[in-house]
Amino acid sequence: MTVPPITDMAPMKLVIVGHVDHGKSTLIGRMLHDTGSLPDGKMEAVKAMSDRRGMPMEWAFVLDALQAERDQGITIDTTQIFFKTPARPYVIIDAPGHKEFLKNMVSGAASADAAILVVDAKEGVQEQTRRHGYILHLLGLDQVVVAVNKMDLVDHSQARFDEVAGEVHKYLGSMGITPAAILPVSARHGDGLAVKSTNMPWFEGETLIASLDTLPPKPMPVELPLRFPVQDVYKFDERRILAGRIESGKLNVGDTLLFSPSNARAKVQSIEAWSVDGPVLSASAGQSIGITLDDQLFVERGNVASHASEPPVQTNVFRARIFWLGRAPLEVGRRYKLKLATLEHPVEVQAIERVIDVSDLSERPADRIERNEVGEVVLRARAMLSVDEFTDNPRLGRFVLIDGYDMAGGGLVSMDGFHDLRRANAPTSQNITAVETRITTDARWAANGHKSGVLWLTGLSGAGKSTLALELEQALFRKGWQVYVLDGDNIRFGLSADLGFAPEDREENIRRVGEVAALFARAGILVITAFISPYRSDRDRARAVAPDLFHEVYVNAGLAVCEERDPKGLYKKARRGEIAEFTGISAPYEAPEAPEVEVETGSLSLAQSVEQLLGYVEANFATKGS
Template identity: 35%
Template sequence: MSTPIQRQLLRLATAGSVDDGKSTLVGRLLHDCKAILADQIAHVKTVSEARGGDFDFALLTDGLRAEREQGITIDVAYRYFATDKRSFILADCPGHVQYTRNTVTGASTADVVIILVDARHGVLEQTRRHLAVVGLLRVPHVVLAVNKIDLVNYDEAVYTGIAKEVGQLADQLGIADLKTIPVSALVGDNIVERSENTPWYDGPALLEVLETATGRSDISGRALRFPVQYVIRPQTDDEYRDYRGYSGTVASGTVSVGDDVIVLPAGRRTTVSGIDRAVVTATATAVAERPNAVAGEAVTVRLADNIDVARGSVIVAAGSSPGTRRELSATVAWLSERPLTVGARLLIKHTTTTAQAIVTKITGVLDLDTLGVIDAAGLDLNDIGKVQLKIAAPLAADPYSSNTITGSFLLIDAHDGWTLAAGMIDDEEGELL
């Protein structure tokens, strides 16, 4: 019996302005990687011919009828594919400014974000906004795809000018790894293989970059953060009648039996006495004891002492406790059509905790032209701004720069449950933008 091939997983997302060719690029990438079934290719060919045009690669990704009718992508479309070297989860994000919230969603977990720019139009406001989002989200790798290079006759000067401008923006936004590639999604230039149409470009094709890019840094080596999602206390008379376990997913670090830990916000110190994980087979589900668990694993932790632990508690390493906060300085991407003003009362969702919050101050908004922070009395749809919050319950929070899970949060409308903003906690100096 052969052993299944284990390929390293890479999460990537695409972003760009409307009609920059994101869906066409993704369709071309999937097609040239032979990740599309023959019957789907035949269907797209039939639809394309019925419209009187050439093969429309965008139809390989735009599955919603509304998208096809409008000719735009209106939701994050996730695609899964693999090459001989690795597996991919791809989020094709919408380009219209109205759907910037979807770009935040798609880029938040990405290892690589591909930002497309139409070679004919150059850098637009939405390009700047997407660069700001990926910079704030600390996306490790950014690829600038200067698309439709064939429509400017493969002009090196056009490509160089766009690459230089975006490079300067990336420096301002703290984007450390930026690669630029001239591509034509429609023709296939520099997508899977290097193109002879751009002899002045000596860099890799897009697929080469994706197959060699590293993922986000290993969070297993960071300080332990274990948000408690559920307290398990079976109401039985058997061997589990005294069982008390705390279930959740290890957000960062490693937890081992015998570790000294602190439970926040109570601040009580104790020791890990056991770690359990469910083992599911075809016939039954059993509980297996584990010596340790690493970031990303869902387990149940048992503690040596019977202390107050509830959903929303966070178990942290005793030697690296973040403490708790009732006030936060943060950078938020405002995603609601209703403006944010000082005094607004909202809900904050941080790891497994949901608490009431009030906006005490709005300290500025990002100017997309200068990339500086300017004074603002409020935040409008798609603004990226700095705010100060007062929280009704103490949060075990880290700066986003040191832990993207315990350093991030959502702001939610308390009345209808709609997500209003994605937030990132600033460091001690109040800097994130």
């Protein structure tokens, strides 16, 4: 391995990927030689090694530091190599091409600023080429230079180069990646690497080295919101020092920090840095520091410090695009350890929404994700997690899953269809005092002749919630009960007329309904609500308002049944893309895990469904003599 150059300029990190045997190691070895980056004696050692094996100069031996790699002729681990050009220094992360070693490729590409994708001119785009291209897309690497290698094996044909270049351009373009350059090279002979090739006068573009020198450096995420994951807490004398690495943003002494997920706040009293003379007043992304606070908060590893104005998302459920590398397939219900920054927490696979074929980017439904497949899943944790959407802040938007002791997959966070669960615990208005009624709930029940409560009907649109609620209301009213229906459409005309249908609006709508329903129930009325209420967290919050009075009713009809009924024509509009965030189509529905009662309206008649609910109501709400 070469010695890193002495320079004040930060090196650009490059990952080299490509199908096995497409010549990545040869390309890197020759590039190091042609830029004068090999240490003294290395070239002679490689030539002697090649001679002993009775083969021509093998540039791949520059990198193959492991005996096992030379014996097998494949790269099995990531290797970091330093080299420099007159323009700037580089760090090359040589990632393996063989599919058995994709874990190393993922970990190598995750830290890169740009990528070189190597494609064999004779073989063209192969399965691993597509898989590696997709991983680059998955990791958010959009600076890609494509080297069409081994042009000597196709007689330096311009037609063949154009054919391969077109195929690569089409595939990368389908993922939104525009290559910075696609160029022909012959790594073994040095054609097109550091100097233009006389064998390919038809190519008017730059050399590989010149193309790399034109790539803009990846800016440090200083301008992104502050994210300071706590790695450890140290106690020195009377001080408690929170240590970690600033992943994005910057902080100053005196800043007020918000710690997630506890929502505790404190000011930065000091910044502690190693091997620094004098006080440190500020720090920014990329720096490993310690901080002390003006308040002795309980903070632990995995907590994230941010500024209160721009906190991370707080959630216990999110979507993720997963590249699966585990020995056993990923399946619904399986639990894994999620590692995100310094956080480690168990998560459960709630749903597998689709598997993506990396060869043509087609999608298909599946109940499992096999090794080396890509899929979109929903993950759920029992505790609140602090995350960012990958598109907003990759530093807290990228994670890995651990199965046992092995890294089983890598993924990106998406909050599409879900909302931030961060909530202030205190009401916005401070000058208020709760007023207690003088009439007890028992007295109301005695006067009405029955108990009160909330029957919370949840289910997909078209499952029959409103129809069932209205029929139940009428049947109970005929019996003399104090009963009232709160229906989604009616609430939207009044109480929630100011809300749309984005996830945060849905959340606020259900919050309002939960509070109103609890007021009805405390007034002695049996209130029946009919709302899709797709998120478990929202229903749990509604239950928490009056837990002793809340009864969850799952009106269960499958998507196919509801879509066939489609009483309001909403599914047809959603399928045409006319309704965004429509539950069951473009937004998720989280079925209840343990409802008090489940009514199978997909198989039961309306009369049977009402009869089942009436039986439940009489068993749980009727008083003696009613």
